[in-house]
Amino acid sequence: MPPEKTKAAKAASLTLRHLNKDSRGGLLTVESTIPVGHGYGSSTADVVATIRAVADAFEMGLRPSVISRLAVEAEQASDAIAFEDQAVLFAQREGLVIEHFGDALPPIRVIGFKANDGQLVDTLALPPARYSSEEIQTFSMLRGLAARSIRFQDPRLLGQAATLSAKISQRHLAKAQFATALGIAEQFDACGVQVAHSGSLIGIILDASAVGIADASRRTAHAATAAGFKDVVVQPIYSGGGAVEI
Template identity: 60%
Template sequence: MAGARDLMSDEISRSSVGTGTAIAHHGELIQGVFKDDGGRLHRGLVTLPIAGLRSEASFARSDDDAIVVHPDHKIKASAAARLTLDFLNVTGGGVLTLQSSIPVGHGYGSSTADVVASIRAVAATLKIQLRPSSIGRLAVAAERASDAIAFDDHAVLFAQREGVVIENFGGALPPLLLLGFKAKDGIPVDTLQLPPARYDSAEIQEFGVLRALVARAVRHQDPDLLGRAASASAVISQRHLPKQGFHEVAEIARRAGACGVQVAHSGSLFGLIFDLFASNLKRRAALVAQQIRRAGFKDVDVHLVNAEGWTW
């Protein structure tokens, strides 16, 4: 990767400080194993971005080779900064400072947001804007498994352990209201310590169908199709990485007329997907949130997805 020049700008000019940001996500809409155009299987996912939570990074270059990071436990972000300098053929190091509003360990993509923000900040010191595909590859190199938040609100099927796009869906997800919350135990999860799920041939075939549903949902901006795909993927995930209270959540979603149930496949998050244009949505969402709290789930919150101009 060192020496590669996959840049939007050919001109490198030195700047003392660069900044970068990256949004969080609420786990995945679908996650599984998918075929590429050549028929080869890849582990992949479609990320559900939430712009209300984010990581912010600043990077001050120095002639010293060291990368100093604040807070000092953000070692993945530090690795990403070094990889980015190497990728851009830049000597020296610098001071990387991170601030984040993203909760750690529940499936919000806190470490990937730190990594992506850091990559963008390092590139910004050189007045370079890296392509999302380059950022994705660097993020995987820094943390072994990543997600697609480098693509912001653009929907892609992303191979999280390879850093490549399996399918570009050609647009953003439809506008959604997401009622998000944590499982009753609410225990943080170390994603990299979880063994990858071993899907059978029937499940892999089903993932192909779910991928097609997501593609159609993006093309037609159809939240109901997206919810169907997310619910089916969540059911498969429940066989491999079960979440406490899943069936109770599925029943609440059914009664509430939600488009579907979404989960962080390797985290503790649940989400109920609603069409942002549905009638009486604010009242319905408030009533469902009360039910979820009474049932003992944690940290219930409302997120608007691709809802520019909307307030809640």
């Protein structure tokens, strides 16, 4: 329940098969406040929670790598949330970790929001991006930049990598007002900008350890709201606290 959670239902069946258990009966209820179709990872959250719940019903645990493989089988492409705070380079359509970066992301705050068109994105109907050779070479450089940012816990390096990646994504799944978001990030000396590569979300990355971070977060969020962005939220990442709606 509810019946439209078909990916979760498939994930439950796949997990039962993996555990070599039959499905004589049981009730799985999925409750979530995560909006769908914008890049929040709602379907992966449903699927990963389902896989864990089914395994827990048999008092069994599954490794993140197994959960990710089952999740991809259930929904074709999956986020890496099964690895929780481990920063990994993840093949979303294969369910495989390409590289473990050895630590969590550096402490940051993300001012997240949707562009004012608010268009839903059907992930399954979205064709995979066909990157140019130049873009692929850039991704190789970004991989090294991300690894260095995590090794040295440097939010600015992470922001640089995210911004360059977001600009490449803009050529394949354009976000309305992307240039406006870049302007706000520059105005408040943010670390960078990130986007959902299969959704409508944009985020401005701030250094959570910077002096005056609370005030900077508020001012950045208010600027995003004034620019017409929707559902503006301040989300601390590995820096304590929960999301704050603006």
